[in-house]
Amino acid sequence: MAAIVGGRVLSRLGRCTFAYCRRLNSTLIVAEHNGNNVTPITYNAISAAQKLGHEISTLVVGEDCGKVAEELSTADGVAKLLVAQDAVFKGFLPEAITPLILEAQKQFNFSHILAGATAFGKSLLPRVAGKLDVAAISDVIDIESDNTFVRTIYAGNAVLRVQSTDPIKIVTVRGSAFAASSESGGNASTETAPKVDVVNDKSSWVSQELSKSDRPELTSAGKVVSGGRGMKSGENFELLYKLADKLGAAVGASRAAVDAGYVPNDMQVGQTGKIVAPDLYVAVGISGAIQHLAGMKDSKVIVAINKDPEAPIFQVADYGLVADLFKAVPEMIEKL
Structure with missing residues (x-):
């Protein structure tokens, strides 16, 4: 019919x-x-x-x-x-x-x-x-x-x-x-869900250690402050934590900073790290290697602070400040 x-x-x-x-x-x-x-x-x-x-x-x-x-x-x-x-x-x-x-x-x-x-x-x-x-x-x-x-x-x-x-x-x-x-x-x-007999003899769950923070989660944050090799040490990341707290931002890092042991690898932004696209991304002491740009270049507004005027990060930044980060960041914190 x-x-x-x-x-x-x-x-x-x-x-x-x-x-x-x-x-x-x-x-x-x-x-x-x-x-x-x-x-x-x-x-x-x-x-x-x-x-x-x-x-x-x-x-x-x-x-x-x-x-x-x-x-x-x-x-x-x-x-x-x-x-x-x-x-x-x-x-x-x-x-x-x-x-x-x-x-x-x-x-x-x-x-x-x-x-x-x-x-x-x-x-x-x-x-x-x-x-x-x-x-x-x-x-x-x-x-x-x-x-x-x-x-x-x-x-x-x-x-x-x-x-x-x-x-x-x-x-x-x-x-x-x-x-x-x-x-x-x-x-x-x-x-x-459909019933299934799971026999898993290949791996077992032991434990996990999670870092806890009052700051937003990196991949979902609307604002991100990231530091690179230019931070020179993990202790200097305290500057970024203070800036992030003023902005209500998450804190990230470049692969160079992670590889140098400044911060844990769950903070890494880049091709082999986390991909972020916040409304505001502040890159501090980050040169702008391709690996890092792949993880943050879709951010709405990118601000770069670097003392090297030839740093590649300035090519993607909406706002760039050529200055010593150890002078510029404290001034920003004070004004905020």
């Missing part, structure tokens, strides 16, 4: 085919969280997934993640939550989470699986891609269509358009490239 609607013929076969396509064209986002709160990049990943125009499901996995699931249930754009709670997921080890994602894929047949381009996403999704025998597309900065993605290469000096013919697209997204979706306005249904 067929019906004519608006000059188009819709057969039962056509309807079934359309329904099948709808089932295939769906997106799974693997939520990142700390057990109590959703990591902000998850909302950036939801925003990226919305560009695909598919139904969005979010996987919340952990030892105890009921509070996180409740928070995500109101996220704008999320239609369904899949929740998996088990002690085996303690520490969010990719060896434990991958079998769960593969089982969910078997049941729901997602066309796209996304996560943030963080240490969590970068360790998990390539493993999932390998098990599914498809390519992993990393650090995406734009989504043009179901199968076309944009990412940077050569430390951000070139933009690559990737077109994938794989049946399942595995993608990590750069948080700074997508505005965060709203944390409210949604009403997702919640269901238990």
